[in-house]
Amino acid sequence: MVDKPAPDATRRSEKSRRAIYAAALALVGEVGYPKTTVEGIAARAGVGKQTIYRWWSSKADVLLEAFLDLSRQAAREAGQEPYAVPDTGDLAADLRTVLRITVDQLLDPRFEVPSRALAAEGLVNEQLGREFVTTLLEPQLQLYVARLRSAQDAGHVRHDVDPRIALELFVSPLAQRWLQRTGPITYAYTDTLVDYALHGIAPR
């Protein structure tokens, strides 16, 4: 929105922006989505309400951007840049690597607490849920689609397989264990999922 700001103004904006993201994530984790307000985020970030409305139109917008930023940060910390599923030519190894990074992220409280709050709201608030999926989840799933397509080109995945469904064989079990606490989340577990997804459970 700001057209060619002076360097000082940019630094100030960047600092406010970070404070607002942190406040939004902390608040939603503590009180849940319905009780999180733009006023509350502003107060906690130490900025005026107008500062938030200058950049975002609603609390949902602030939160979605805060989560995008959090995901990018986690990817950067995990050395997962450029933001993609690695492609060493060994599909199983690459999937094991990226799922192990996901395990670490899912168990990191900085990520877990606010993510649960947003996911819980998305279950019952259809509009927010769809925005959450379109903005945050689906772009990450498309990274798997790209990797599976490359594996199809290399002859490591059958050509009649739909990559958008196939990725769910390893991503969704991990997601459900995390969301609903249906079982432990470990590297051994995700490694096993990769093995079963690639080779099936029927005799070979």
Added chain:
Amino acid sequence: MVDKPAPDATRRSEKSRRAIYAAALALVGEVGYPKTTVEGIAARAGVGKQTIYRWWSSKADVLLEAFLDLSRQAAREAGQEPYAVPDTGDLAADLRTVLRITVDQLLDPRFEVPSRALAAEGLVNEQLGREFVTTLLEPQLQLYVARLRSAQDAGHVRHDVDPRIALELFVSPLAQRWLQRTGPITYAYTDTLVDYALHGIAPR
């Protein structure tokens, strides 16, 4: 609690019990778990609060039993009795059948609305979430474990496969699509999951 009641009392109790289940499910779907109260359930069911406390110790208890009853009812309506994954000897066909029944159930508003409310609460309320999984979800997943064990005995699933993980290849993708609305839920979709899970996505 009631020791050998007279037939009339049993009938009256059974009617109250049904009214209480229906009230609890309707209320949680309408106002969410945190705002559902024993008082509200009693008022809606047209019974006294004490009637509820005679049978259950908390709103969580009422709701868990109401969901158990709902699941049994859905299974009965789908002709899925005794309550088990069918075992015709054809694993793929049996899994396709039971997943199609699950698709119908997930898309039935009687089930969907209250289930979403309870699942959303379970995401952020760890105690309720764990109770929900132990009482409602895991017993259903164990039906798949039993079917996969039988398939291992018949040589249709490899012996080194862990049935408790393997079932997640087809159950969790469907659960995630339903919970987070990440994609359409159709028979073609669940049929595909069964195929991929049994035979893997790598060239055979």
